[in-house]
Amino acid sequence: MPKNPNQKLKLLYLMRILLERTDDEHGLTLPEILDALGGYGVTAERKSIYDDLEMLRVYGLDVERTGHKYFIANRTFQLPELKLLVDAVQSSKFITHKKSTELIKKVESLASVHEARLLQRQVFVTNRIKTMNESIYYNVDKIHAAITAGVKISFRYFEWAVDFSEEGGPLKKQFRRNGKRYRISPWALTWDDENYYMIGFDGEADIIKHYRVDKMAEIQLTAERRDGQEHFDRFDMALYSKRVFGMFGGEEETVRLQFVNHLAGVVLDRFGKDVFLSRADDAHFNATVKVQVSPQFYSWVFGFGGEVKILSPGHVAQGLCAAAREVLALYSE
Known part of the structure; x- marks a missing residue:
C-alpha cells in the first residue's frame, strides 16, 4: 500500500490541532489527538506522538499536560489582548465594515476555537459610523511607498456631496478643484480622532498641509523628488495635531x-x-x-x-x- 503523503506533515498538523482546539481551559487526550490527525489522513502510534509533542516543546510551543489532556498554555497573544485588538478594529471609523469583518476573522485565528467564540461576542456593536472608502488600505500602502522612496505623489481629493438628481443613491463624490490633481510631498501618516491623515508639503503654496486618506483617490507615485525637508527637520507631530x-x-x-x-x-x-x-x-x-x-x-x-x-x-x-x-x-x- 503506498504511503500517505500527508504522513510527512504529521508534526505540522499536530501543531495546528493544538493551536486551534486547545487553550488553558480546553485540552485534548491522546486518543482525541490521534482521531484529529486521522481527519487529515495521518496515522500515528501513541509513542510517536509523545516524541512529536516533545519536539514541539523544543521548537518553542508551550505544550503542557493536565491529567490526560494536552493543551497550549501561553500564546503570543493572550485572550484579553485579542479582545483589545478586536475592539480597536471594530470601533475604528476609518476601517470599513467589510474590512473590519475580515480583520476580526484573522484576529480570531490567533486564538483557539473556544476563545474565538468569546471574541465574537465583542463584535456585536454594529451601529458605528464607518468610512465608505474601501480603498483606504491601498492608499496607505502607496503613501508609505512614496515616503520610503522620497518622491511626490499626485491624487484627486473629494468630499461626499448630496445629489438626489441621479440614480444610485444621494451620496456622490465631489472632487475639489474640479477634479484637478494635487501634487504633494508626503512626509508622515497620522491617526487622529478615528481618521487617517497624510501630512505633506505643498511646494506650490510653500506650506505644510494634511489630507484625509479616505478622501484621496487615484494616488500615483511620481518620479519627482519630494521637497519640504527643511520644514520637517523641526516638525513636531504632537504639537501639529493639538493645534x-x-x-x-x-x-x-x-x-x-x-x-x-x-x-x-x-x-x-x-x-x-x-x-x-x-x-x-x-x-x-x-x-x-x-x-x-x-x-x-x-x-x-x-x-x-x-x-x-x-x-x-x-x-x-x-x-x-x-x-x-x-x-x-x-x-x-
Missing part, C-alpha cells in the same frame, strides 16, 4: 479662553499638559492656546455653552458672535 485636528481649515492664532474650573481635564485632553493656564477667579481659569481659527473651532467652543468664553483676540471673539448670529437667523421665524 490642527478637529479645528482645521483657518489661520493659526494664539487665543485666550476662559473656562469654568471643572473643564480643566477637557483643556488638557485637547491641548496637552504644556498649555499655559492662569487663575481668573474662584470659579474660572484662563488658557492661552494656539489653534486654527475656523468653523470647527467655533463649534468646539459652542459645545460648552456658557462655560467657555473667548477673551482675545477681539476679532476671534467677533467671529464667534457672527457665527452665532448666522445660526440664530435660521430660527428667527
Whole structure:
C-alpha cells in the first residue's frame, strides 16, 4: 500500500490541532489527538506522538499536560489582548465594515476555537459610523511607498456631496478643484480622532498641509523628488495635531479662553499638559492656546455653552458672535 503523503506533515498538523482546539481551559487526550490527525489522513502510534509533542516543546510551543489532556498554555497573544485588538478594529471609523469583518476573522485565528467564540461576542456593536472608502488600505500602502522612496505623489481629493438628481443613491463624490490633481510631498501618516491623515508639503503654496486618506483617490507615485525637508527637520507631530485636528481649515492664532474650573481635564485632553493656564477667579481659569481659527473651532467652543468664553483676540471673539448670529437667523421665524 503506498504511503500517505500527508504522513510527512504529521508534526505540522499536530501543531495546528493544538493551536486551534486547545487553550488553558480546553485540552485534548491522546486518543482525541490521534482521531484529529486521522481527519487529515495521518496515522500515528501513541509513542510517536509523545516524541512529536516533545519536539514541539523544543521548537518553542508551550505544550503542557493536565491529567490526560494536552493543551497550549501561553500564546503570543493572550485572550484579553485579542479582545483589545478586536475592539480597536471594530470601533475604528476609518476601517470599513467589510474590512473590519475580515480583520476580526484573522484576529480570531490567533486564538483557539473556544476563545474565538468569546471574541465574537465583542463584535456585536454594529451601529458605528464607518468610512465608505474601501480603498483606504491601498492608499496607505502607496503613501508609505512614496515616503520610503522620497518622491511626490499626485491624487484627486473629494468630499461626499448630496445629489438626489441621479440614480444610485444621494451620496456622490465631489472632487475639489474640479477634479484637478494635487501634487504633494508626503512626509508622515497620522491617526487622529478615528481618521487617517497624510501630512505633506505643498511646494506650490510653500506650506505644510494634511489630507484625509479616505478622501484621496487615484494616488500615483511620481518620479519627482519630494521637497519640504527643511520644514520637517523641526516638525513636531504632537504639537501639529493639538493645534490642527478637529479645528482645521483657518489661520493659526494664539487665543485666550476662559473656562469654568471643572473643564480643566477637557483643556488638557485637547491641548496637552504644556498649555499655559492662569487663575481668573474662584470659579474660572484662563488658557492661552494656539489653534486654527475656523468653523470647527467655533463649534468646539459652542459645545460648552456658557462655560467657555473667548477673551482675545477681539476679532476671534467677533467671529464667534457672527457665527452665532448666522445660526440664530435660521430660527428667527
